[in-house]
Amino acid sequence: DIQMTQSPSSVSSSVGDRVTITCRASQGISSWLAWYQQKPGRAPKLLIYAASSLRSGVPSRFSGSGSGTDFTLTISSLQPEDFATYYCQQGNSFPFTFGPGTKVDIK
Amino acid sequence: EVQLVESGGGLVQPGGSLRLSCAASGFTFNSYWMSWVRQAPGKGLEWVGNINQHGGGKYYVDSMKGRFTISRDNAKNSLFLQMNSLRAEDTAVYYCAREATAARGDFDYWGQGTLVTVSS
Numbered sequence: 001d002i003q004m005t006q007s008p009s010s011v012s013s014s015v016g017d018r019v020t021i022t023c024r025a026s027q028g029i030s031s032w033l034a035w036y037q038q039k040p041g042r043a044p045k046l047l048i049y050a051a052s053s054l055r056s057g058v059p060s061r062f063s064g065s066g067s068g069t070d071f072t073l074t075i076s077s078l079q080p081e082d083f084a085t086y087y088c089q090q091g092n093s094f095p096f097t098f099g100p101g102t103k104v105d106i107k
Numbered sequence: 108e109v110q111l112v113e114s115g116g117g118l119v120q121p122g123g124s125l126r127l128s129c130a131a132s133g134f135t136f137n138s139y140w141m142s143w144v145r146q147a148p149g150k151g152l153e154w155v156g157n158i159n160q161h162g163g164g165k166y167y168v169d170s171m172k173g174r175f176t177i178s179r180d181n182a183k184n185s186l187f188l189q190m191n192s193l194r195a196e197d198t199a200v201y202y203c204a205r206e207a208t209a210a211r212g213d214f215d216y217w218g219q220g221t222l223v224t225v226s227s
Binding site for chain 2: 049
C-alpha cells in the first residue's frame with residue numbers, strides 16, 4: 001500500500017497568512033493526488049484534484065502543486081473560513097490512502 | 108443538485124452485522140464509481156472500498172476484505188455496504204462518496220455520514 005505523510009501535523013496561523021502544507025507519498029503516484037478540507041462534524045470537501053486542478057467553486061487562494069512523490073497545498077491568504085483540517089489522498093492505485101491530516105487553527 | 112444520503116448506522120454488538128445504504132440523487136448514478144470512506148472518532152479518513160459503475164468491479168482495503176461487501180442497485184440509485192463480523196475498531200462515521208474521476212478517488216460529493224458504534 002502507498003503510505004501518505006503530511007507536514008506539519010498542525011499549524012497556527014493568522015488571517016491573511018500564507019499557509020503551505022506538504023504531502024509525501026511512499027512511492028510515485030504521478031499526479032493522482034487530491035486535497036480535501038474538513039471542518040468539525042462535517043463531511044470533507046474536495047479542493048484540488050490531479051495535484052493542481054482547482055475544483056469549480058473553490059476560491060483561487062487555494063492552489064496545489066507537485067508530482068511523483070512530493071506535493072504541496074498552498075493557501076495564499078488565509079481567511080476565517082479556512083480554519084479546518086486538510087487531508088491529501090492518493091488515487092494512483094488501490095487501496096486509496098489518505099494522509100493523516102494537517103490542522104490549521106487560529107494563532 | 109447532487110445529494111448523497113446515508114442511513115442504517117447504529118449500535119451493534121461485536122461480531123454483529125449491519126447494512127448501510129446511500130441514496131443518490133441529482134446525477135446519473137450509473138455513470139460513476141462510488142466509494143465508502145470511514146472516520147473513527149477523532150481520527151483521520153480511511154478508504155473502505157469502491158465499486159464500478161455497473162457493480163462488476165469492487166476493491167477493498169485488505170483489513171475489510173471478506174467482512175465488508177459493497178453493492179449497488181442502479182435502478183434505485185442506491186449504494187450499499189454490508190458489514191459482518193464487526194469489531195470495536197470498526198466504530199466510525201461512514202461516508203459514501205462519488206468518484207469524480209473513475210477509479211482515482213477525487214471524491215467530489217460526500218454524504219453527511221452515518222455513525223456505526225460497535226460495542227457490547
